[in-house]
Structures are given as structure tokens and as C-alpha cells.
Amino acid sequence: MSSTEQTVFRLTAFNGFDNLKPFREPIPTPSAGEVLVKVRSVALNYRDVAIAKSTYPSTIKDNVIPCNDMAGEVVAIGPTTELFKSTFAVGDAVLAPIVPSSFLYGSIDKRPDAVDWTWGSRVEDGVLREYIAIPAHVLIKLPPCKAPRDFVQWAATPCTVTTVWNAFYGNAPLKPGDTVLVLGTGGVSITALILAKAAGATTIVTSSSDKKLEFVRTRLGADYGINYKTTPDWAAEVQRLTNGKGADHVIEVGGPGTMHQSLAAAGRGGLITMIGFLAQNPEDQTPDVIMTALIKGLIIRGITGGSKQQLEEAVRFMSARKLELPVDKVFAFERDEIIAALKHVESGSHIGKVCITVG
Numbered sequence: 152m153s154s155t156e157q158t159v160f161r162l163t164a165f166n167g168f169d170n171l172k173p174f175r176e177p178i179p180t181p182s183a184g185e186v187l188v189k190v191r192s193v194a195l196n197y198r199d200v201a202i203a204k205s206t207y208p209s210t211i212k213d214n215v216i217p218c219n220d221m222a223g224e225v226v227a228i229g230p231t232t233e234l235f236k237s238t239f240a241v242g243d244a245v246l247a248p249i250v251p252s253s254f255l256y257g258s259i260d261k262r263p264d265a266v267d268w269t270w271g272s273r274v275e276d277g278v279l280r281e282y283i284a285i286p287a288h289v290l291i292k293l294p295p296c297k298a299p300r301d302f303v304q305w306a307a308t309p310c311t312v313t314t315v316w317n318a319f320y321g322n323a324p325l326k327p328g329d330t331v332l333v334l335g336t337g338g339v340s341i342t343a344l345i346l347a348k349a350a351g352a353t354t355i356v357t358s359s360s361d362k363k364l365e366f367v368r369t370r371l372g373a374d375y376g377i378n379y380k381t382t383p384d385w386a387a388e389v390q391r392l393t394n395g396k397g398a399d400h401v402i403e404v405g406g407p408g409t410m411h412q413s414l415a416a417a418g419r420g421g422l423i424t425m426i427g428f429l430a431q432n433p434e435d436q437t438p439d440v441i442m443t444a445l446i447k448g449l450i451i452r453g454i455t456g457g458s459k460q461q462l463e464e465a466v467r468f469m470s471a472r473k474l475e476l477p478v479d480k481v482f483a484f485e486r487d488e489i490i491a492a493l494k495h496v497e498s499g500s501h502i503g504k505v506c507i508t509v510g
């Protein structure tokens with residue numbers, strides 16, 4: 152490292168992307184138990200758009216460094232870090248879990264202390280910077296990353312992969328032969344498609360775009376696609392495609408605007424995982440959750456991310472099966488480019504993930 156300073160981006164206010172500003176700040180020195188990580192790639196999530204525009208359902212730290220997902224390389228190891236049973240060496244490729252301070256192992260369902268202390272939100276600064284010092288025990292070692300593209304691929308994983316792994320295996324586990332319904336073609340949903348296919352599930356994807364449906368069927372192996380604009384009663388189509396059985400798992404990212412259809416699309420004993428809030432309900436149509444859940448014996452489970460352990464399990468699975476998430480577009484580590492990346496996510500024109508190459 153030639154310089155003692157790095158570029159970090161901070162959100163100086165929360166009413167739009169223009170508040171994203173670069174700053175020159177010291178490169179941290181890793182303390183005992185920490186390693187210094189050179190951030191190589193960062194991925195965006197819808198959450199980062201919502202935080203910048205004050206639509207995220209949580210308070211955010213002032214002047215926060217945004218973003219949650221990064222893959223990087225260990226460049227220095229703090230004093231006595233080996234005493235913390237760290238197995239990291241300079242040059243190792245690493246991934247950080249999404250709730251670094253409070254939620255490493257176990258199930259969030261039984262952990263009232265596993266609060267939303269994700270990177271770049273309420274308490275912790277995020278990863279949109281060149282260097283970050285992180286306690287070694289929270290990091291996950293990746294298979295060797297030989298090319299910059301490998302860092303982009305892994306940076307795309309933490310938020311959506313942890314969330315989807317939690318949705319599929321945190322409660323009633325996904326089984327081969329199950330039918331999985333994913334809503335739209337954004338980061339969470341495409342991650343769910345990739346992991347569900349690899350687990351031997353039948354997959355149904357909804358989208359506003361026939362072009363995107365064509366892509367997920369021909370390139371990503373989705374079994375069925377339904378255009379939710381031209382087929383507003385897409386639940387009936389799910390029932391038809393499954394011969395009246397319905398979906399065993401619904402990856403619910405729409406929230407108020409899609410829940411009534413998700414309830415109708417779910418099969419008996421199905422699990423609807425409540426993940427997102429992308430779709431507002433203009434008619435304020437209240438879904439009949441109580442009677443539908445009762446009659447169908449549904450499990451309706453809300454989740455917020457997941458643990459380091461869940462990400463670790465998913466990384467092992469993805470490495471073994473050589474699974475990759477589709478990265479729609481990669482932007483540069485410059486203010487205008489990062490704002491363009493946020494606008495790209497906001498537009499919803501992407502399929503899968505949007506990343507930033509840091510260096």
C-alpha cells in the first residue's frame with residue numbers, strides 16, 4: 152500500500168442519490184483480532200436505494216457509508232490475531248456476513264438480540280470504500296479468486312444468498328420436487344431461482360417483462376414464467392401450472408401489493424417467506440391472511456437476512472455446484488457511476504445483481 156488514505160463514499164443526507172459524496176479518510180490499522188480487507192467489489196441491493204431515499208423502514212446512522220455486500224482480499228493482519236484462532240493469511244479472498252456484530256450462528260427466529268445491524272444502516276458504516284478493518288472471526292474465507300470477475304461474483308452474494316438460504320432452510324426446508332414461486336427478476340428472486348433449481352425444485356418466475364421471462368427460462372433454467380402485468384391473476388396461473396397443488400415455497404418480495412395473490416398461489420401446507428416491500432397496493436386491498444392461512448395450513452414467516460452460518464453453508468453449496476448469480480451490470484468506483492448504478496437498481500430494468508468494481 153503506497154498511500155495512508157483511501158476514498159470512502161458517505162450519504163450526507165437521505166433525500167436522494169446526489170447526497171452521495173466522496174471523502175478522503177485514513178486507511179484503518181487493524182486492531183488485535185482484526186484483519187484489514189481491501190474491498191474489491193461491492194454489490195447493490197434495493198435496500199441501498201431505499202436508504203438513500205428515506206423509504207427504508209429503519210433509522211439510519213448519520214453520514215453513513217452505504218452498502219452491505221462486498222468481497223475483498225486480506226492485505227494486513229492485526230497484532231495477535233492468530234490468538235483468536237484466525238486462519239487468515241494476506242492474499243486470502245473473503246466475504247463478510249450481513250449482520251456482522253450480532254448474528255453469526257443459529258436461527259434468527261430464536262434470537263431477539265439479532266437486530267438489524269447490517270453494514271451501512273443503523274449502527275455500522277457500510278462497505279462502499281477501499282479498505283475496511285473487520286474482526287477476523289466474522290469473515291468467511293472464499294475459494295481463491297483468480298480474476299476480478301470472481302470478486303464481482305462473490306460480492307453479489309451476501310444479502311440475497313443469506314436471505315434466500317434462510318427462506319429455504321431456516322424453517323421448513325426446501326426439498327427436491329417442491330415448487331418454488333419467485334416474484335420478479337430482482338436480486339433476491341433470481342438468487343432464489345438459482346438456489347431452488349440447484350436443489351431440484353420446480354421453479355415459477357413472475358415478471359413485468361416477457362423479455363426477462365424469456366431470459367430466465369432459456370438462460371437460467373426457470374421451468375415456467377408468468378407476466379404479472381398481462382396476467383394479473385397470476386395465482387390462478389400458478390394453480391393451473393401445478394395442477395391445483397399450488398406453490399410449496401413463495402419468495403414474497405412484493406409485500407402489500409402482492410400478498411393477496413401469493414396467498415392464493417400457495418399450496419396446502421405451503422410456506423410464504425415475507426421478505427420485501429417492492430409493490431404498493433393502490434387499491435388498499437387487504438388480503439384475507441387469517442382465513443387463507445387457516446384453511447390451507449400455511450406457514451407465513453417474516454425474515455430479516457440471516458446468519459453468518461447460513462451464508463457459509465450457501466457459499467459451500469455454491470462453490471461445490473459452481474453456481475453463479477447473474478450480474479446484470481458492473482459500474483466503476485466513481486461518484487457518477489455509483490449514482491448511475493443506484494438509478495439502474497431503482498429502475499428495475501436489471502435481472503439479478505448490480506455491482507461496483509472497487510479495485
Ligand SMILES: NC(=O)c1ccc[n+]([C@@H]2O[C@H](COP(=O)([O-])OP(=O)(O)OC[C@H]3O[C@@H](n4cnc5c(N)ncnc54)[C@H](OP(=O)(O)O)[C@@H]3O)[C@@H](O)[C@H]2O)c1
Nearest residue numbers: 197334335336337338339358359427428430454455456499
Ligand atoms: N427481509 C430481508 O431480509 C430482505 C433481504 C433482501 C431484500 N429484501 C427486500 O426484498 C425486496 C427485493 O430486494 P431486491 O434487492 O431483490 O430488489 P431488486 O433487485 O431491486 O428487485 C427489483 C425487481 O422486483 C420486481 N418487482 C417489482 N414490483 C413487483 C411486483 N409488483 N410483483 C413482482 N415483482 C415485482 C421487478 O421484477 P420484473 O422487472 O421482472 O417485473 C423488479 O425488477 C426489497 O423490498 C428489499 O428491501 C429484504
